[in-house]
Amino acid sequence: MPDTDPRERLLQLAGQRGISLSRLSGLIGRNSSYLQQFVRKGSPRKLEETDRRTLARFFGVEESQLGAPEEFSSSREVNTRGGEWVDVPRLAVGASAGPGAIDADERAIGAFRFSARWLREQGLDAANLSAISVQGDSMEPTLRDGDEILVDCRTGPLRDGIHVVRLDEAVLVKRIDTGLPGRIVLMSDNSTYRPIELEAGEVEVVGRVVWKSGRM
16 A cells, blocks of 8 residues: 555544544654644654554554555564564553552553454454553452553443542552442452442543553
């Protein structure tokens, strides 16, 4: 697709994934309006090489589709099973498993790379995923301080399980119990922490925790 305008192609790819230009800007560590300016106003004139490579890897396309010269090598990287890799943004915000982290910064500070095939097998779409760190000990032994968690932000019926939630200005990771009509109970796996019972409208569910990584 060498003759495709990279701005039009970026819009098309974003539309196919159902992801906003604002979130894609965060993926590459830019301010939220950066790619909107690139697409709508032509500023910057072209994507920087590192930004272009990150976006190409995220969408699983050749860098040439986003403005790279044709001689650039493929942005698709093959793993040992022959599947492609995709990058999931690692956000600067932490999810507290203690008193509560302040949700002050959701810019991307890196990425975790996953097999696209593995994500599909798990029923996950990289466009809906973010990785953040756990802070505190209230979810021990399931989640420990410093663990990295993968959060699936797709909307849908709320199920019991471990979720990341926003409560006032705090971002928490808790086990959710939906057994009480109209209520949500935030529970800690560490028994020294008491459950928090709330009206359903008092808490915003960010997403479900679907994977964790941590040191031994």
